[in-house]
Amino acid sequence: MKNLSILAMACGCQIWVLCTALGHLLALSSGLATPRISFPLGSPNRPLQDFQIEDISNAVTLLLSKDESTLFVGARDAVLSLDVSQPGVFTMKTKMEWKPTPRDLQMCYQKARSELDCQNLVRVLQHINTTHLYACGSYAYNPHDTYIVKDSLTMVKVPHNSNGEARGRCPFNPFQRSTAITIDGELFTGTTSDFWGKKAVISRHLSKDGRPDVNLDKDTSIKLLDEPTFVGALTDPADRKVYFFFSEVGKEYSFPDELRVSRVAQVCKGDIGGIRTLQKSWTSFAKAQLLCQPPKDLPFGLIQDIARLQPAEGASTQEMLFYGLFTSQWSPNKSAVCVFGIKKIKAVFNGIYKEFNKESHQWNPSGKNYNLGRCGLRNASDSVLTMARLSFLASDAVTPVGGAPVLVFPDQHYSRVAVLRTQAANGKDYTVLFLLSESGWLHKIVLLDGGHHIIEEIQVFRQPQPMANILLSTAKGVVFVGTSERVTKVSVTQCPLYTSCAQCVLARDPFCGWDHASGVCARVSTSLHFGQDVEHGNVSKECGNYDRTMPDTEKKYLSINARVRLDCSKPTNLATLIWKSPKWDTLPQDLFFQSREGSLVFFATYDTEGTYHCVSVERGFQETIANYIVSLSASPRSIAPQPVQTRTTSSDNIQSKTSSEQENSMNQEHANTMMDIDEVDENINLEEVLNPITPVPTPHLPYTQTDSTTPSKAPDTQTHRSSIIQSFNEPQMAKSYHSELIAVSFLLAVCVCVFVLAGLYGWRQRRTFKLGDQVKSEGESLSFEVSGVKPTTYQFDNVSNNAEHAGEISDVR
Structure with missing residues (x-):
């Protein structure tokens, strides 16, 4: 039983490992998208321009001037203006320091806040008019705001806010997300208004034309917002509405855990509240769920960011789109992008709303349209405004264009x-x-x-x-x-990065095309004809028989049996490397090894010297990127023996013996060379070269093998234990995981069978032990050995049986 337990535990671990491997293989076979080119930080092919000052950090609040020539940056304890008007120029124009006073810092430290928390991180930076900016900072966990003159970056006090405190305009916590937008000099914010960051508000500040500032209704018996995380605010100029995007706890769902959903909320720009009901509160506030859900999968409930795409030139404003970036509450490493149309959002807010039942604390469809979520309800009746207070959640969800995400990233x-x-x-x-x-x-x-x-x-x-x-x-x-x-x-874009027509077309960058007249990859223009195929990257169609620049040929001179390494690297992540040579038709397959990075490794012999070409294959297009000539250097060892004329039979025997000894000597020398391969190059794993187990994912292409009756020219080439069979006549195809899946499934089935058999065996053993105990409890066993008689066991079930068999025992004796 102990052995069975160990076997069961081992098989269980094996099943877990196999299931993990099976999931990994399925993920690989699903065709995850791969970036065509990767540029690590500091890459000379994709230079970046950085602006960094030693005493400036947390420069995350960014704002462009109207002409996009100046970048305003809100950082820690400072506001900067950077000149970005010229390509290659990234310099600071002006800097304004904005630090909390020593008294404010001392009070912040007394509240058990860290030094970083007690700095002033500028969280809101917006244009308030043509000459001034509006800024709001955390200011030692006590939000302050100010006006800033754009040209000189000097501070001006905000009207009607002499002490500078700005609760409800930016958060106390400098790392808590919030959003703000200014429209015609008025500030609309979505943030928290308390020290602990629990009271979420959507407000309008700096209201004009004598209108009061407006906030969410504070007298409602239900939460209008439930632990929201604001990610953005956008406006629709057509009907003067402001949309706030955030995620929050979805109380309308009966879910055991806190289910977070993504929302879009709307308010009317000119809303000033009701006359008696909802005074100085939004009468137009409404919210709806943003549903970003792939088919037959869980929804992506956490919106991370939102971006607006204006309609194409000449199109209606009703064609405006919002691109939302979402992540999953259950799978943090998964992301999706969904596109929402402004027409769909408006249709949902013009539809039916759910009504909150105070007794059951449930949301139920009201079934009636009270004209909720619309502008101009100031003069509406108290009953309508009361309904607006309790029914602000739209019944329908805002679904994406096409009904599904446009992008899903599982990793x-x-x-x-x-x-x-x-x-x-x-x-x-x-x-x-x-x-x-x-x-x-x-x-x-x-x-x-x-x-x-x-x-x-x-x-x-x-x-x-952070x-x-x-x-x-x-x-x-x-x-x-x-x-x-x-x-x-x-x-x-960096079009000059692509130096050939093929690379320019294969990039499939809508910004770049091959200018046939000048012979360069440049930014596309409608006035010129460019070679470009964004959908398919068809090089032969767009480039034709253009003159390809062949790489220089590198010559390598090596001694006999020396290890040869021909370097070659992939130009892009989507390319496949194959090697071509006239030698493939005459040499065995196992003489060559292609490393994972693409280099070709073999040993120099009389048969392996010659020309080798490294070819890159991408989307069916082949292009030579490296040429080599491998030659044997002149040395006594490399001189071939002179043929000896046949004279007599004994001479033939002597010649055969001499040739055999010479061949054995060369084979021994070759073996010694292979044993020293790790000393020659540490990048080559000797075990992989001599005892290949896992094939390198390189193309396995056909080759022409010589006739078995024809003697090989290589000295004992069949004793060379190299690794990977590599051939070179077709482009590499995508690796198939069919065989691996079959193997994993077979092993999984075997383990399940072992589990079942072990369980049956254990059950039978337990049953046998129980029957034995029962027999011992009901009677006794007696064994007698008689000379010449086989030992017999007599079972007595009870007292009467003992008496009944007593005579039989006497007779035996």
């Missing part, structure tokens, strides 16, 4: 999104997304008719950042990234 956690529209060479508009991951990579993605393509990934920081932000400048064609360390400027 990425993104935190920020920016979006723009650009026109390709063929006149078609493409949407390009910039997604910032928490690991510090900025991904540039183009949406295609049949999916998406990750053009490139650029690393903008290494260490995880706060980060991105801001897109369409006029300058750059993305600004603000982190706790620096501000970085990233160009949206």
Whole structure:
């Protein structure tokens, strides 16, 4: 039984491992998107411009001037203005210090706050008019705000706020997310208004034309917002509404745990509250669920960021789109992008609302349309405003365009999104997304008719950042990234990076095309003809028989049996490397080994010297990227023996013996060379070269083998135990995991069978032990051995049986 328990535990562990491997293989076989090119931080091929000052940190609040020539930055204890008007120029124009007073710092420390918490992190920076900015900072856990003159960055007191306190305009906690937007000089904010960050509010401040500031109703018996996390605020100029995007606890669902859902809330810009009911409170406040859910999967309930895409030139404002970035509450490393149309949002807010039942604390559809969520309810009756107080949750959810996410990433956690529209060479508009991951990579993605393509990934920081932000400048064609360390400027495209027509077309970048006249990859223009294919990257169609620049041929001279390493690296992550040589038709397959990075390794012999070509294959297009000539250097060892003329039979025997000894000597020398391979190059694993177990995912292409009757020219080549069979006549295809899945499934079935058999055996053993105990409790066993008679056991079940068999025992005796 002990052995069975050990076997069961081992098999259980094996099943767990196999299930994990099976899930990994299924994830690999699902075709996860891979960025075509990766640029690590500091890469010379994708230079970045950084702005960093020793005493400036947490530069995450970014604002562009109207002409996009100046970048205003809200940082810790300071506000900066940076000159970004010229490419390659990233300098500071003016700096304004804004530090808490020693008294404010002392009071903050007394509240058990850290030194970083007690700094002044500028969290709101908005244009208030043509000459001034509005700024609000955490200010030692006591929010303050101010006006700032744009040109000189000097502070001016905010009207009707002489003490500078700004509760409800930015959060106390400098690291708590909030949002703000200014429209015609009025400030709309979504934040918290208390020290502990629990009271969430959506407010209007700095109201004009004698209108009062407006806030959420404080007298309602139910929460209008339940632990929200605000991520953005956008406006619809057509009907003068402001939309707030956030996630919160969804109380309308009966869920055992706190289920968080994404929301969009609306208020009317001109709302001033009711006359008797909802005084100085929103009469137009309403909220609805944003549903970003893939088919047959759980919804992505946590919205992380929102970006607005204006309609195309000449299109109606009703075509405006909102791109939302979502993550999953149950799978933190999964992300999705959903697109919502303004028409759908308006339709939901113009529909039916749910009504809150105070007795059951449940949300139920009201079934009536009380014209809720609309502007101009100031003069409405008290009954209508009372209904607006209790029925502010729309019955329908806002579903995305197409009914599903446009992007789903099972292995990425993104935190920020920016979006723009650009026109390709063929006149078609493409949407390009910039997604910032928490690991510090900025991904540039183009949406295609049949999916998406990750053009490139650029690393903008290494260490995880507590706060980060991105801001897109369409006029300058750059993305600004603000982190706790620096501000970085990233160009949206780098067309000259692609030096050939093939690479320019394979990039599938809607910004770039191959200018046939000048022979360069440049920004597309409608006035010129460019070679470009964003959808398919067809090189032969767009480039034709263009003159390809062949790489220089490198010559390698080596002694006999020396290890040869021909280096070759992939130009892109999507490319496949194959090697071509005239030798493939005459040599055995196991003489060559291709490493994971693409290099070719073999041993120099009379048969392996010759020409070798490294070819990159991407989307069916082949291009030579490295050429080599391998030759044997002149040495006594490399001189081939002269043929000896046949004279007599004995001479033939002597010659055969001599040749055999010479061949054995060469084989021994070859073996010694292979044993020293680790001393020659530490990058080559001797065990992988001599005893290959797991094949390297490289193409296995057919080759022509020589006739078995023809003697090989290589000295005992069949004794060379090299690793991977590599052939080179077709491009590499995507690796199939069919065989691995079958093997894993078979092993899983075997383990399940072992579990069942072990269980049956254990059950039978327990049953046998129980029967034995029962027999011992009911009677006794007696054994007698008689000379010449086989020992017999007599079972007595009770007293009467004992008496009955007594005579039989006497007879035996």
